[in-house]
Amino acid sequence: MADVVVGAPRPVFWEELDLLGLSKTWKYPRSKEPLLWAIERRYYYRGDPVLDVHGGGMTSAPTLEFLGKRKLKLAPIDVASTLERNSATLETLENEAMEFVLKTYRRFRKRVDYTVVAFSGGKDSQVILDIVSRALHPDQYMVIFTDTTMELPCTLETVERVREEYRMRFPELQFLTARHETPALELWSKFGPPSRMHRWCCSVYKSAPVVRLLQQLKGDGTQARVLLFDGVRSDESQRRSAYARITAGGKSLTQINASVIQLWSSTEVYLHIFRRALIVNQGYRDGLARVGCAVCPFSSPGTERVIAQAYPKVLAGYRRILEAYATTQGAQESDMDMYLNNGDWKKRGGGVGIDSEGSRVDFTMGSGQLRATIKGCSKNEVLEWLKAVGVLSVSDWHDGVRRGTIAARAESINFSQWESVDASGGRIAFDAVASAPEATGLIQKALTKAAYCVQCGVCTVQCPTGALSLSPLVHIDEARCEHCGRCLTFVDKGCLRAKSLSTSQASIRPLGGSGMESYTGFSRYQTFGLRREWLDGLMIHGVEWIGANSLGNRQRDSAVVWFRESGLIESVAKGGIFQLTDLGALCQSKYVTAPSAVWGILFINLAHRSGIVRWYVTEVSLGDYTTSDLYQRLSATCGDNRSSRNGLTALLNLLKTTPLGDVYALGVAHGVGRSSSVRKLGGASISAAVLLYSLYRYAEERGSYDFTVTQLVNGEANGGPAKEFGLSREALIARLRELSTTTAAGYAHVDLLGGLDNISLERGLSAILALQRFWRE
Ligand code: SF4
Ligand code: SF4
Structure with missing residues (x-):
């Protein structure tokens, strides 16, 4: 049978077969062209299923189940004729994508400071760069590669090759790299390993460095407005399938994302790469369906297996941290392989067992006073963070104590800060806080930031005015700070690290x-x-x-x-x-x-x-x-x-x-x-606040902010309002319709028209923040 492209298969190269140990069973050439197609973990040769791959993981090999004949002699796929047969489709897709780029650029160019191609070194970004470079002039856009410092060597090599190729073709094109100054391994120790619940690494290593780079380019301290062409595709996940093609303010307040190849399948992406003779990242040849960070709580066991085999050195440092963490969770030496293979570290809910390196803040409340003992920072850093809460006036030290006032949210709160030998950040007490609950909450967040801040950089990205800088020490420019509270409220506890290390979430x-x-x-x-x-x-x-x-x-x-x-x-x-x-x-x-x-x-x-x-x-x-x-x-x-x-x-x-x-x-x-x-009985009429909180808790649990009514009702995943409150489909839809008439409609988007049953929540907004916002509005 001729090579037939069905569904969304990916090409399989000889390197992947070698890593699976198939060279002993099958005969195949070491060709540049692919040899088979695979859909997930089933492999097809000339349209027929020939192999299923089961199990395996970071520390164990998968098992192979041969379908039909065990011994096979493979010949390379005839790529030229496959392209020939699909040429009309590919041309249509390509033309549509180029037109989309041009129209989107024209629509937004006056509203943004920069137009950027987000380049990751993966196949999708290869395609969008190719398309944008043919739709726009090189001085109309720039390319930014985000080096998370967790990249695989094959990705870094691909990026350099592509950068060189584009430098030769378009000398005027800016091809920049956004990179956090602290390597990820260092912050893994300070934050704890990322988990499905604590994806701090995405904010710290992906979003923030790009925003900061553009802020620096802009030069006036405020955030740059950006039109970002990205490679998000619907067929990558259920979550992504619900994204709109153009979204404003979703990932960053000042960012418009435009997904150039949103409706392309992965097969079409590969065929475009072959047709345009683009560079193929070696990771795909090794068998990765997606190239990304070396260790990720969302990676599949299959991906982890390929990385463990092909890039063991890269994995080693992360593995050491995971093993040390596993030990704190009670895993014995003999359990370690199973712990890693099962991905138990990905389920981390809190910071139990992770060394906070002396960061700590203890609050007590009594007689109308909020008292705090802060460790892990200097006394001046405590005051610096408090500037975000309100206008601060402070006396000099006198007999080991200094007194001050914060004017915040129409309240004026007096405080005293003591020097003490046992707490680097000192003791501090705020008077008459009972009548100022909102300001008190912000003060607690500011003090938590003081104790836990390791300058991960995410806070500066929240600041719309450029008032906040972190290096060499935290500084809030009082002339610029508008006390908007964004840097305090964007995450529970006010600090991403404090949230990740919080032991109150350990039982989740x-x-x-x-x-x-x-x-x-x-x-x-x-x-x-x-x-x-x-x-x-x-x-x-x-x-x-x-x-x-x-x-x-x-x-x-x-x-x-x-x-x-x-x-x-x-x-x-x-x-x-x-x-x-x-x-x-x-x-x-x-x-x-x-x-x-x-x-x-x-x-x-x-x-x-x-x-x-x-x-x-x-x-x-x-x-x-x-x-x-x-x-x-x-x-x-x-x-x-x-x-x-x-x-x-x-x-x-x-x-x-x-x-x-x-x-x-x-x-x-x-x-x-x-x-x-x-x-x-269930079916009670739950309020919009309860519904909103339940939807966001469900999203947090799944790590996905886009889902459907059907998923909630059928219970494909546990939790969610239907299951928790015994709501029928009709009752849930009625409640969702009510929600969409409230102020929450902007961050809990419900699309129920024309047979649709999509629910899209604001990515990055937590359940508590969504509730806070809803109850404040
Ligand atoms: S306070 Fe902000 S910059 Fe500092 S560690 Fe926490 S989230 Fe990062
Ligand atoms: S985010 Fe708002 S409160 Fe924080 S430093 Fe910037 S302007 Fe001030």
Whole structure:
């Protein structure tokens, strides 16, 4: 059979077959042309499936399953005739893409400072550079390669070859490199390994260096406005399939992204490369479907295997850090291969086990004062970050203390800062903060930044005025700072590193399917459910209530566990010292006016973080259940033991004594005595705030901000509003329509017309920030 291109196959070269160990079984030439096509991990020769590849990973080889004849003699694909047969399609795609580039350039050129081709050294960027270079004059655009310092050698080599080729063809073309000054390995130690939940590396090593480079080129300190031609394609992932072709402000406030080849398949990209004789990155010849960073929490085991085989030296440094991290998580030497192969490091939710290198901030609140002890920075850095909160006036040191005032958000807050021998950043106390909750939240963020900042550079990118600089030390130019708060609020805790190292998120685990490992920790509530009056106490009196209530010790411990798993409090010091989290403070400010919404938000977090609630959300469908029905189900999954009994009792108490049971109809008590049952009805009318928070929590869990109603309803992934609140498709669509009439429409875009069921959230916005924004607007 002739070479037939179906679906979106990728070409397979002899190097990949060698790495799979096929040279002993198949005969094939070391040709420049590809030998087969592959769709994911199935290989096709002349249209027929010949091989499936299974398993494997960073430390183990995959298994090969031969389909049909085991021994094969391969001849190279006849690329010329394949191109010939597809020439009309390729020409149409190419012409359309060039026209798109030209029209987009004309449309935006007066609104931007620079037009840029984002070049990564991968196949898609090769194609867009080729197309843009034929549509525009070389002085109308520039090329920027983002070197994440985690690039594979094959990519660096490709970039240099392409740079040289374009330098020869277009001497006037600017071909620049954006690179962070600190190598990634160094920041891996300071932030902890990136994980699916903590993708700090994308902001630090991809977005920020490009924005900074353009800011420097512009020269006046403000951010450059940019039209960026990128290589985003719909067929790369479900997430990307929902992107618009032109998006403004999505990745950076001042950036317009235009996806030149958005609808091309990967096969069409390869055929264009062959047709135009563009350079093929060696990584593709080695078998990588996508070339990117050497280690990435989103890489597939197949990709990790190829990199481990072809570029072991590059992997070594990262592997050492991953192994050291695995050890802190209890992995033994003998477990290490399995730990790496399973990609367990990718599931990291918090910073437990990661050395914070002395960075720390402890807050206490009492008598209307916010007190903080800060370690890991100088006292002057503390004041410097506080300038972002408001206008600062400070006295000189006098007897080891200096006093000052911050004028912020129409409030004037006095503070005192002490010199002390045990805390580099000193102790600092702010008076009368109870009447200024918003400014207090910003102060906490500023102090957290002071303690944790390692000058990763992401904050400067947030600053629209150029007031903030980080090198050699943090400096905020008071004449330029507008106290807009962007540098303080763009991420939970105000600092990407503090978020990554936060131990309050350590218990967040991805929602799993069925299985004991997904539903654990049932006994930590003893048998107590969270009670309405407990939440009243916390929300009305703050964390002081925890130490000043009439509960016995066991109930108090149970309440603390429920509050922590609800995401409302976090521990700030040993010995039971707690503070409200950002979410806790936000819920506190809304509790009196919107208590049901707070219960809904709390339940969403429990569905993600509490083993027993997760089990109830995931495994128990709508219906009537006696206690014994539920116990049978629970014990079938998690074992017939005391822990399961305790967990179920705690859950039933939670449903019985809080609005979750009746208002949200998640467990309406029914009947009496032995015939009593719980009716899980679901379908309650959840508020826009609860829906928004649930959608963003779902997105955070998946690491994808674009999904569909169908995915939410069918439960292709766990979590999400349909599953958490028992909503039918119709009910969910009705709620989404309501959401799209609110101010959240701009960052929770719902497209339900013409049979579409797409939901697109703002990438990079966290659940808490989305909620904050919604409740403030
Ligand atoms: S304060 Fe900003 S620049 Fe400093 S480490 Fe945190 S996110 Fe990076
Ligand atoms: S982002 Fe806003 S608050 Fe922060 S330094 Fe810049 S202008 Fe000031």
